[in-house]
Amino acid sequence: MASAQTSHELENKPLAGIRVIDFGQIYQGPYATFLMAKAGAEVIKVEPVTGEPSRQRRMVNKGATVPFEMLNANKKSVTLNLKSEAGRALLKRMISDADVLLENFAPGVMDRLGVGWPVLHEVNPALIYASATGYGLDGPDRDNLAMDLTIQASSGMMACTGFPENPPVKAGPAVVDFMGGIHLYAAVVTALLERTRTGKGRLVEIAMQETVYPTLASSLGLQYELGDTETLRTGNRHSGLSLAPYNVYRASDGYVAIICVVEGHWQNLLTVMGREDLKGNPCYESHAARAARMDEVDSMVQDWAAQLTRAEIFEATKALKVPSAAVREVCEVVKDPHMHNRGMLEWVEHPRLGQVVMPNSPIRIHGADKVPYVAIGDLGAQNEEIYGDWLGISPDDLAAYRREGVI
Amino acid sequence: MASAQTSHELENKPLAGIRVIDFGQIYQGPYATFLMAKAGAEVIKVEPVTGEPSRQRRMVNKGATVPFEMLNANKKSVTLNLKSEAGRALLKRMISDADVLLENFAPGVMDRLGVGWPVLHEVNPALIYASATGYGLDGPDRDNLAMDLTIQASSGMMACTGFPENPPVKAGPAVVDFMGGIHLYAAVVTALLERTRTGKGRLVEIAMQETVYPTLASSLGLQYELGDTETLRTGNRHSGLSLAPYNVYRASDGYVAIICVVEGHWQNLLTVMGREDLKGNPCYESHAARAARMDEVDSMVQDWAAQLTRAEIFEATKALKVPSAAVREVCEVVKDPHMHNRGMLEWVEHPRLGQVVMPNSPIRIHGADKVPYVAIGDLGAQNEEIYGDWLGISPDDLAAYRREGVI
Incomplete structure (x- = not known):
């Protein structure tokens, strides 16, 4: 466990003392680390010097960044250019005193940058390295390009969704991204638990496509019964057409x-x-x-x-x-008195969005201290804190790193 | 940790040594404990003497039990009647040497039976008690009846799904049940990890409705931007209608x-x-x-x-x-060469279903030993092992319990 443990030890939060180096982007990775931050972990969100894709959506409109602001709450923000030698050195220094590295890049990206699992495992044998991809880190389809929409197509989810007289349709919400994200969270915590017994790190992995398979349960039963027919879309009726109303x-x-x-x-x-x-x-x-x-x-x-x-x-x-x-329409759900009553949803005064509803973690640990919403800072807001105060880089070196585009 | 730890200590499985008393039924609870069993936990599935609802689907047809056989792999089966005093006493004896109790009954069911969290926490202060419900254990909507379909309706998922010219439609797969199940798994493992530091048990809780909220991310952005309009269903187009193709x-x-x-x-x-x-x-x-x-x-x-x-x-x-x-149709997904190549899917010779494809856990812990598929036994198959060998109930007493409908 990271040295931060000592100061966190008395905190009444389940993941107190856990330090996470977070390369998550868009929805999948950031949801996993959002859950960690809300459970009390220290999450250091690492972005390229231009910001991760979701942050850049500020250029579209304010609303387009609501997902970014929601999923990156309670994280620290640093910038890092892994294409520079100095950037990779900074990462390795962080990794030597971190518990988890999490990323949802395409397979092989971190390896090509020279900071894949084998390298970082050498730096810190107790590190949990967590990867989420569309199809997984090996196998013939490994390099198929994956987005929520394409995995909804390839996984069978889309074939089961919609009215029989209409074409297949996706589940509207980004269900696959979030199924991936929560499975990734679960994989990390599982490995952290195992580590308390073994002292050893692990490579843990989620393939979005694989997280969908179990959800097909009812259709898998029908498929077994009927053989290789085309999937029947049943609209809002029971998937097996065996219950009414x-x-x-x-x-x-x-x-x-x-x-x-x-x-x-x-x-x-x-x-x-x-x-x-x-x-x-x-x-x-x-x-x-x-x-x-x-x-x-x-x-x-x-x-x-x-x-x-x-x-x-x-x-x-x-x-x-x-x-x-x-x-219910989404606008009704956002104001749902029940979820507000339970503290799952709350109005916050947001530095960039104004009055807005933000969710807490659906993982409710009774008796643990709540982590109140704190908006993520501007890009690189914690560069001094992390690289200066923690790693001990001098102000002059930090200024040079900035000039050279390392951070 | 349960006494079983000693014998499991050297096993190369992340949840080795963890004992789970599993009251999960249908999809949600059983998915959480399926993931635990596949990670090496000892899962004791406790059913009423008539079997849980999914097991009873045998009466419909073989295919209808495919989900049951899939989600209850690698578990031990015992029967227990919690409405009997002797049944509750058996449960408490198991709880005193277990790590986790998991249930997805409606709120208050276990309390009314006299074996809710406060009672069992007293029996074993290190117990993790895990509850999954539709709307949660408190709040004004607590007692609304919940199924995958009704939560898809109330959570906003359905409003976002489908073509704009057609009515709202559910995501075909039981996405909400499985989102609940994986969040429940995550909550349990989080509390187990915390317990290694504190020694204390927790009540952990999942509300299905709350697990859906984050997946609405894109629609929440649109809702923020447009205000309280009706949700736009965009079919297979981008939820914000801002990308093409x-x-x-x-x-x-x-x-x-x-x-x-x-x-x-x-x-x-x-x-x-x-x-x-x-x-x-x-x-x-x-x-x-x-x-x-x-x-x-x-x-x-x-x-x-x-x-x-x-x-x-x-x-x-x-x-x-x-x-x-x-x-892809479900019949294509079941035979997907890629998922078979990766070991996520495999053909097994099943005692009741014959040749059938079964999934492994989407939580992939590299380097850990695999837990090969073992079909769950007939109802109560491990009654002797658990009540006799483990708890030390005599054969005569077991026979009496059977006659009296306690087990």
Whole structure:
């Protein structure tokens, strides 16, 4: 563990004392280190002297940097040019007293720069080196170019998403980037835990494509059952088309998702809809029976739902314990009273964005101290602190590094 | 750490020596403990005497249990009736020598049974108690009923997914269940790491809804910029409509995703398409310019793509380093040579399913020993081993427990 441990030792934060050298960019890497920073780790975000791509989106508009400001909270900012000999030397000095290096460059980038896992492992045998890529560090597809969209395509996620009469469509949010990011976090913490027993560092790795595979669970079952057919897109219906009602229905002011998981839900939904006349009717008395007349069952629920608002449907179903939820717009989610009440979301006065909602970590460790939102500084804001105060580089040398584009 | 540590100490697996009492059901909890088992933990899956819901899906068809067999690999199976006094006593005896209890019941279920966090924390102050729910353990929406579909609705994921002219649609895979599961894994390992320093257990918690929020990053930026408008669904186009080409195009035999992220991609795509005549044309020389004529740009790429197969498009774009990927069906993904080559997927001879493809953990710890696939046993297969050999319950008492429905 880094020497910082001593001063952090008494802190009531799970990752206190852990120092992370963070080359994460865009969404995937930065989400992993965001979670580390929120758990109390010291995260040093290292960017090229021009800034990482997400920071540069300031040129587009303020809104375009919201993801950057959200995912890089509570990190220190330094610049470093790994294409210079002096830059690589600075990295090695940091690595000798760090716990984790994390990067989500394409495979081989750090190796070509001369600072890949074998080199840094030599510098610090206790280092956890964490890599996230689209397809992984080896295998025939290693060098296929990967973005959230292309992995949604190659992983099977897209084929399962959308209405059967329409083309495949991506999950709108950048689900794959974030699945990668949280798996990367998990890999790092797993290796840190192991290190408390062994004292040894590890190369840990995430391939975005591989993190999607388990999520296909229902479709994998259908695929096993039906053989090599084309994937059936089922819209908002159950992936196996074996449950009904299970759909999204149009309300007078939007949409509501309703599911019957157990038979009691269906009985209660009949009560909610004022269709007690159907109770005991064998045409509807099991999932199998209702699935056989899915269109009819969906129409029945739809005709009822169309007369009511989302809120009315939700309240009526909740009262009788039938699972449902309004389909909410992002602007509603941002102001969600429940998530604000729980402290997952909070309004912060942001130095660049003004009043804005920022999230905390979804990893909730009860009893641990909270890490309040602190916006990341301007590019290189902690260059003096890290290179000067920590590594002991003189002001003159720092000035020279700046002139020469090393930092 | 459990007494099992001693025997596991020399094992080259990151979670060797960690004992997990696993009440996970369906997808979310079982995914978290699947990852633990694959990292070398001893996972004891505890089910009611009728089996957890996913195991019961055997009654539907073999394929319906593929997710169960996939997510419960490498676990031991015991039965336990927590509604009996003797059952609760057995649980407490296990807890006194376990590291983790994990459950994804609705909030309050374990408390009502008399075996919630406060009780078990008293039994074993070093226990990590992990809970995953839809909305969390407190707050006004705590008791809203939660399933993958309803959380996709309430979290904003659905509002961002689909074509603008169509209703909102869910991400086809059970993304929310798995986002919850991997965050839960991460929370547990974080608390285990902290415990090596403090010796103390923690209550750790995941709310599925909260794990979705960060994935909305791009839409949150748009929301900040535009204010409280309705969420724009952009189909397969960029969420901010600021990049082009960025879409899924129809090939002669399916679909292909193509993105231009930097200008070089566009220049090279022009070469690939045989449209060098457009190089230098200011109408297309920046993302802003192309986004302003997005329909035209998409048509141009579409007209070219329609003449070729997915493979031809992929090869041509890859050769010039333009990011692309075929939209693959699930049956293609299951046989993906790359993931099989990397050992992420493998064919196993399964006792109940026959020849079937099973995944390994996407958390890859280089140098650690692999945990080969072992199918979970029949319900209660390890009752003797756990209750008899480990806890020392006599064969007579075990027989009585069986008769009385305790196990």
